[in-house]
Amino acid sequence: MLVIVTYDVSTESSAGRKRLRRVAKACERIGQRVQKSVFECTVNEMQFEQLERELLAEIDVNQDNLRFYRITEPVELRVKQHGCFRSVDFEGPLVV
Structure with missing residues (x-):
């Protein structure tokens, strides 16, 4: 499954x-x-x-934000890309 992980961690302190x-x-x-x-x-x-x-053990739930988005199949119908960045297709052929 494809999971999108997003986070916003407070960096106001050295611990953050x-x-x-x-x-x-x-x-x-x-x-x-x-x-x-x-x-x-x-x-x-x-x-x-x-x-x-692992991520829940790292964040401070009072200061930080963590979100998970589970993308169902077929991924190519759910994810549209625009701009210069292209993600790696790990399911496709690998060229070395």
Whole structure:
């Protein structure tokens, strides 16, 4: 399944800046960054639950915002891209 992860972490304190880096690193391990605080992640149910638990452990629910959007199939009908950035199609042929 395709999951869009978005977050807004308060960076007014050094603890907030550390949280922001940890949230970004966790998202980078499983997905691809499509905007500064937006990631596309192709995961199964178990990976999704693990990512959600990891991110919830990092954020401060009183200061930060974390959102997950589960995109149902077929993805090509649900996601439209405009502009110069093109996401990687991990389901397509891999050219090295």
